[in-house]
Amino acid sequence: MIRALRRARPRPIRRLLVAALVVVGVNASAGSAPGCVAPPERDAQTQDRFFQWAERVRRDLDAAGAEVALIARAGMDLERLGVRYTHAALAWRDHPAGTWAVRQLYFDCTEQRPRLFDQGLTAFLMGGDGVDSGYLLALPLQGEPALALQRFVQDRDRALALLAARYQANARLADEAAQNCNQWVAEVLAATWSGGDGAGRTVAHDWMRAQGWESGAVTLPNRLWLWAAALTRHLGWTGQTESDLASNQMRVTLPEDLARWWRHQWPQASRLEWCLGAGGIGVHQGWARSWPQGCEVEGP
Template sequence: MYRRKPLAAAAAAALLLACLAAPAQAGRSCEEKALSPDTFRLALATAQQTQQRLEALAVPVAIIGRVGQDLSKYGLRYTHAGIVYRAGDGRWRVTELLNECGSDRAELWHDGLGTFFLDDMFAFDTVLLLPPPAVAKSLGERLQDGPLLRTMFSARYSLTAYPFATRYQNSNAWVLETLAAASSGNRLYSREQSQQWLQKNGYQPTELQLGALTRLGGRMFKANVAFDDHPNELRYSDRIRTVSVDSIIQFFMARNEGWQVEEIAAPVQKRY
């Protein structure tokens, strides 16, 4: 997912009035594309609805997924994940890895819940993956410890980063590796260790069937897409394996540790 520019003053004011967290670094995508009033209201309604559900569930932290684009042809629904948690000031925030405006670089961002949905969304459905208490506790510890939180972070970005290599990383891979570390009781201290834990415990990435022109075109014309971290036998047969939100959910639900999934349908828009 792309890094975003700061919100205009009116938008930031609206977020504050809606009682949603709006940190200074929050904003929209790097593209100069204004959101329509209807889209803006729908994004805020989605955030408010999600916040109410989180509070009703009485959980301190969860994985949150959104539908940024239509990937139905690959059998996928949710495209981008972050970690949503209640901060010390009582507000809900989302920590997520975002791509630096289509470059090959990324950074961790700490956004308000409202800002998480202020993007070029395909749909406003939301999914929450709720960890069991022990994992939630470990995940909370990582969120409160800046250096510890970044141990699973890499600034080298690729949208199609291979799950079992450390050359690149994408948004969902950072979430997955952070969850692996939390699931170990925070006894994993590097990306290599997290990936080894995931392989040992049977994580299966999503496999995308990409045509050669799609694969080569992505490498030649987009700085944030790379395939050279994938095993040759896979990429030369146009089989690209990567981390999807769906694969994260499937993996942890199969562990039978008390994980829960909550899907929240998009708010119904009022007609005036």
């Protein structure tokens, strides 16, 4: 059943293997990586900044008239490889765990299997590796499409029917063998948009293939990264094509892939991106703008 479990986090491993996690959509707070460690330490003042950030996000989503939003946060600092957002979830305004709380897939380190996990918005924001800063992306949705998505994701049986038995952090879209946190969200979207009856992953995958869904390619610096993935638990080459591997690439389900298909389905959809930096909290709206690396916010 869907229930809140204790939070799980990746354990530290060799830096090369950590770097290889760029291809996995790694989730620092929800345990979407091999192993668990304690969260980053934050003093009371820093925690208060995250509470203020969460409240700003709630206000902006309410002002957008949204009932549901796809949200994604920056986890590990992977900008040097062109990846900012690593972990996506679905949030809705009237979530029983709190206003704009999220439902997400994570890897249960104790039971060694994927699970679904509900989490408050502040805790979700604090799940990134940044001790005192971070980014959040949200795609708000209104009206009947939002309500249909909410009905699907909060339905216990239908949500669990899309949960794979095996977790692979660098899974790609429509991977029949495994799943990562972002791919579960993708399959929820596909099952909802296709009008699926909750029959499971096959229905969602068939619709994805018919619509031409695909993950973006992440280019790795050299083949050592590929071998690191092959030798790291919960990673691997399953689902990757020979041509991509030969080009030092992996196709992995990442939040930007979901955003691309969200916009394809709803061309008029809005895009919000927040940044918590030393100068305060800032927000950009629109598909053409993005916070530069460093999050330089002027004023509170």
